[in-house]
Structure formats: C-alpha cells, structure tokens
Amino acid sequence: MPKVVISEFMDEAAIREGLSGLDTLYDPGLVDRPEALAAALAGADALIVRNRTQVRGALLAGAPDLKVVGRLGVGLDNIDVAACRARGVAVYPATGANDGAVAEYVVGTALLLLRGAYGASAEVAAGAWPRNALMGREIAGKRLGLVGFGAIARETARRAAALGMTVAAYDPYLPPDDPAWRSAHGAVAALALDALIASSDVLSLHVPLTDETRGLIGAAAIAGMPAGAVLINAARGGIVDEAAVAAALKAGHLGGAALDVFAREPLGAEDGAAFRDVPNLILTPHIAGVTRESNVRVSRVTADAVRRHLMEV
Template sequence: MYKVLVTDGISSTGLKSLMEHPHFVVERQPTLPVEELKKIIGDYDALIVRSQTKVTAELLQAAEKLRVIARAGVGVDNIDVNAATRKGIIVINAPGANTIAATEHTLAMMLSLARKIPQAHQKTSAGEWDRNSFKGVELYKKTLGVIGMGKIGTEVAKRAKSFGMNILGFDPYLTEDRAKKLGITKASLDLIATESDFITIHTPLTNDTRGLVNDDYLRKTKKGVRFVNCARGGVIDEKALVRAIQAGHVAGAALDVFEKEPVSDPDLLQNPNIIVTPHLGASTVEAQEKVAQEVSAEIIEIFETQSIQNAVNMPQMSGETQAKLQPYLLLGDQMGQVVIQLLNKQAPTKIEINYYGDLIDEDTELLTRTLLKGVLSYHLSDSVNLINALHLLKEQGVSYNVVKNATNKGFANYMELSVSQGSEEARIGATVLNGYGARILKINQYRIDVKPEKYLLYIKHRDVPGMIGKVGSLLGDHNINIGTMQVGRTEVGGEAIMVLTLDKTLSANVIQVLTGIDGLEEAQLLELSNVDVFEPGQLELEKVESI
C-alpha cells in the first residue's frame, strides 16, 4: 500500500481514482502547520499540494519515504525542486489542466477593466445609483498586446479576436507563420507598448521577465493603456504601475497575481483604477477537478508502471544509466543555459548536439532532452521539462539535430551544443573529468577550461598587453571578487575571449564601464540557475591524448 498525503484544498472528485485505488491510501490534512507536517511527512510515499503548502529543503529532510511530489497546478514556485531532485524525489505538475480557466479569467478581468464592473457593483450595492462615474470603453476595434504566446496567451488571443480586437503578439518563439495562422500580428515589445490599448501578460517569471513592465516600458506605452496580469507576479513592477496610473498615463489595471502574496499594499488595494483578485486564475470547479485528475492518474502510473509524463525534474533512471550519465545531466542543463545567453538571449531556430567518445555508445535520449531543456528554459522557465522539451521545440518551430561522432576530441567523453538564428550562432563544448568535475572547454571557436559557476563573466577583446590587468582592476574597484580567470585565443594579437567566475552578480553599470575599456569589444554576465542540483557523482573519466 502507498500512502498519499494531501495538504491543500484539492477537489475530492478529481482525487476519486486515487482514493478508490486498492493500492493507495489517501489522507487529507489541509492547512496543516509546517511543524506538524514535518513530524508526519516521513510516513508518506507521495505528497499532493497546491500553492499554500511550502515544500522546503528542511521539510524534505524529514521525508524519508517520499517518492513523488505532485503540484495540482502548473507553477512549482512553492516547491524546492533542487532539494527534491537531490533526494531522488520526482516532482510532477498538471501543465495543461488550467489553461481554459486562466484564459477565461483573463477575459473576465479585461471586460471588468473596460467597463469598471467591480467599482460600479460596489457603489450600487452600497445603495448609490450612479450612472455617470463608470463610463467604460469598448473592446471592439481596440488593439490588444499579448506578451507571451504560449498556451494561455494563444487562447486569449483567439477569444479576443471574437470581440473584433486587433491582436499584437510577442514571444521569443513566435514565428511569422504561426502568427499568420492565428490571425494575429507578430510584434516587438516596443510595438506592443506604442500601439496597444490593452496589454495582457502571459509569460513565466524569469530573470529576463522580472520587472519587464517597468518605468521605462510604461513611458513607451500609449496614453490610456490598460494592463491585465493573470500570469505571474513580478513581471510588472507594481510601484511603477501605480505611479503611471496616478499620473494619468495608464488608465487602469486588473491584477490576479502579485509580487508578494497575499497582497497587502494599499496603493494596489485602494486604488479605484486597479481591480484585484486573489490569484483566482485556475480557480474553477472544472480546472480544479482536471488538475486533481491529472496528478492522481500520474501518481498511479508512477507507482504502478514507472511511467512519468509531467515531471518537472529528472525522471527516474536505472542505476547503471544514472551512474554513467548523472554528472552530464547537470552539465547539459548548464550548457543550454549558457549557450542561449551567448546567442544574445534570442530564441534559436536551429539546435545541433554533437556527442564524442564513449558517449556515442550510451542511450543519450535523456541527455539530449536535458540539453534542449537548458536552452528552452531561459525563455520558458518551469513550463519546460524533460518530458515536454521535444514537443515544445516542435510547437515553436525549432529544428534540432543529434550527431554521434567516433572521434574523442581529446577526451574520453565530450559534447558540443550549438544554437543559431539566421546567420548568428553560439557554440559551447564541455566534458566531465575525474577528480575535477564539469568543465566548459570551448566557447565558439575559442578553447578554454572553466568550471561552471553561478556567475560567469564573458568578455570578448583584442589580444593586447594589459587587458587582463585592466579588467581585474576595474572589477576590484567595484568590489567584485574574481574566482578564476581563463583566456582563449586563436592567434597572437587577434581576437580573444576571457571567462571569469565571480562571487556575485554584476550591475548593468559595471558592464557598461567594462565595455568602455579600449580594445574590449563585449562584456556579458552569464548566469546559471542550477549549479548545485546534482553531486559530481562517482563516474570515473580519464583524459586521453588528443589525436
């Protein structure tokens, strides 16, 4: 018998298949205090949560039997996925079950915003008949800017067209062909700002999207624009939005998600031009039943057949395969994250993976998916995982190719990953060395030897005397400590690169000052989000002579 603990309010109808299964015992303990949860979590094989329960690394230390954590929804912000992965716990979600609910809530918020329905209801229900204060605007022939054309953004665009709206869509992976099929216009963020009457947000929260709608962006927008956010708090800078509304530039906003939840900021809660709801995007009877049904079915499959469909972290592997590939899985994810940043954070149209040495004899499907996930996760965040990476590539129109080469490139195992968009290409090569761990050995055409770290500073420069000293001195002046520095060049006096590991991040101001150094052509901070997901492992690799 497998014991399943449900700690948040989950639909009983949706859990029916799990509750009636002869091999599972389901116990419901919603709103359980964290200290009580820590005391009992060690008895359970699976845990089902929504957004209220915080599954922390501390809690997981007590979860001796836990094999599966199921999020009855999409986002896994309340789950320490890295800690779960380290313990070999599978984290699953229900990525498509709340699409319709979130789509319809977005449209409801947009209509409420256009017609001031909540404000009119509040005044009327208080006994005041006021027909003059709530003059709205029509959606017909207005322009809607959709930032993020994933599943929900696409469904919003389809429905908004039925109101006779003109749709501008932005997404790193939106192609002209797909936009044409949807009957919308592919647009830049700036075009959406200058042309849209309504702007709705449907992006994940990443380093690039955090504060995407800020003071600078709001200044570009059309006077009288209205914003809707039912995606993720933090994409809109709330303070900047309030300032723009108070100044009369932005007509209003409808927000379902916030930087801090529950929201308590009076500037948001008491502003007559801002509509707020308490993160209700997925809160429909149907959506809650669907997410519960999806995770229930998946839990049964995992325990009964070892089949995994919606894992957001690494699925289980055989012991032998895990021993061989585990160090490369982390490295592959890191390579993907680095190479997409080297492509100036553009969405690629083509990806190529090359395996060399002993890796060609292994089943590298999981490793391939990991590399692709690393590339896609920069723009798609936690909406991409090892299971859906190939599907998302196809959906976004990105081609990929895998080549296995008999030559060893000077190492027992070696892999290269390249991404391209048009004539622009970025390439990275890496391996795992016994006793040394992961090493990045090639960036574009330059040979280097760098251990992946959270903060990497990539510099392209002329190979002239004094360059290293100038960079080091400047970083020191800004209190930035350098861990290591590696230089790569193809010829003396020509172009070269420098890759430094740093103890902390860099501000845009420091980057700007660096690029002011004579002969320094480019400086870019490369950030990795998962430098500690896996231990290096016990895989023994030997560097062999280059041929």
C-alpha cells in the first residue's frame, strides 16, 4: 500500500476522501521537526507540502522510494524541481485552486489602504470624531499595476476593473498578441517595468522568486513610484526590499503597503523589529491564498493528483 506523508496543514475531508485506502501520515507539525520528517519519509511514496517544507538535498536523498510531491499551492521555490525530475519524482502544484483568494486579498487590501478609515474604532468609541483625518481615497479611477500577468494577476485585474480601476501590467513572457491583454473586462495596457512602476497608484506583484526577480522592487524602484502609491506583495518574499518599504512608509512617500510574504518566514524578532511603528502597513503570515474555501479546493486538487499518479505508476 503506497505511503503518503503530509507535512503541513491540509483539509482533513480531502485527505479522508481523496486519499482513502492509502497509508497516510498526516502531521502538520512535521515541517518543524526535521528528524521526524526524515524518519517518516524513509519509506514514503508520496509527500504533500505547502511552502515551508524544503523538498531538496538531504530530504530527497532520504526518501529513496518517493514518486510524487503534491504542493498545496502554486509556488515551487521550496521544491528542487530539477532534482525531482532527475529522480523521476513528479511534482504537482495546485494550479488555479487559490487564484481567486489571492485576487481578493490584493483588491481588499488596496481598498483598505486607500480609504484609510478603518482603524478608528477605539477613538470613535471614546468620543472622538476624526472625520478630517480619515478622509481617504476611492479606488475607482486609480491605476492598478501588475508585475506579472499570469492567472492570479488576471483574476485580480478582473475584480479591479469591476471597481472602476484601470489596469496595466508588465510581463515580458506574455506575447503582445496574447488574448489575455484584451479580455472581457477591458483591455490591459502592456507597459515596460519602469513605466508601470512610475504610473501605478497600486502596484501588486505576481511573479515567482527567481534570480531575475530577487530584489526587483528595491529602494530605487520604490522611489520611482508616485507619491502616496500603495505596494502589495502577495507573491514571494525576497522580491521586495522589506527595509526599503518600511523606510518609504516612514518617510511618507508610500501611502501604504501590504506584505503577505517575507524573505524569511516566519519573521524572527530581529526582522519584525524593522516594521515596528511603521504607518499604513499591513503584515499577514503568507495567508493571501488561504481561505476556508480555497483550502478545500487546493487540498482536493492535490489529493486527486497524488492519488492519480500513485495509481498510474
């Protein structure tokens, strides 16, 4: 009977239904216990992970029977795909299953940061009435700039257009004649990166972490954004210079920022200290793509892919 190891959290109904009949070890704490994870993988046929389990090097070497890795999400920077391919280990990301969740996160945080009216509960309850201080901005008529124009960015564009935003994107890998640029919700302007940065009221990142994108949005790029612009990174940590974001918010150049991903996760005390007392900043724990609904979809897609692969080999 094939053995499946699941090292991070997953919808339990999807495990019961999608992996029934298989020898399944579900322990979402394994990711934080490397020795226990290594022991569990010694005879495993399949491994299911999220973004924290590092599927590379010693972990792969210690799993000689491994045939398939299921990724509860779409990013693959925690998986040595080339090493898996060389060993004949299939890798299945849950493509498309959490696109809408990330898109809602981006648009929702943009609304929150532009309007700026939602942090006054304690003041209002205490009898203050800070109306002038809370006069924020509308999202309608603003330009959303998307760095990368893949599936998640397109879902984000669709929602933003419905709210009256104009949308532009930078994606050097998408041909100019691709129909994605001219979708049902309106044309998306294709711009060079510098032009996109310089003209976007809200800039949202939708690229993987690669040698090309590491540090892509640093101090110089942030300085090139319009005064008062909002920056959102729900893609991958390392693409944005976190210290530069904090500095630009403190200086008042950026009007707001939302960071869902970080160069090191979880944030340590030293890394987190850089964000202390930074205004107009939203920090979330790599949760943009994880909702109750998307967790079910991602888990079912992954369970089905792993089961199908094991039945075929």
